[in-house]
Amino acid sequence: MTKQPPTDELLFKVKARQDENDEPFVIECEAEGEPAPQYRWEKNGKEFNWQVYDNRISRQPGRGTLVITQPTTEDIGQYMCYATNEWGTEIGRAHV
Secondary structure, three states, rough: OOOOOOOOOOOOOOOOOOOOOOOOOOEEEEEEOOOEEEEEEEEEEEEHHHHHHHHOOOOOOOOEEEEEEEOOOHHHOEEEEEEEOOOEEEEEEEEO
C-alpha cells in the first residue's frame, strides 16, 4: 500500500446540516502493482458496498480511497481496504 489510513482513530464531526464549505471526510487507500489492483472494502467485518451511498460516498478513480461528503453517525466503524491483484492482497485498516 502506498497510502492507507493511520493506525489511530480517524475522527469526523457530524453536523446538523451540511455547509457548502465543509471539507469531505477521506479514508485513504491506494496501492501500486502490475497489473493494477482491484479494491474492495469491509466495514465492521462485513462487505461494505459504498455504491449504495452514491449521493454522499464515492471512491476516487483508480484508487481505493473513499470520500464521504456528508458524514453521519451511520459511518462510524472499523473499515478495511483490500487491494488485490494476481500477486497478492494488501490490507489497510481504519477506525472511524
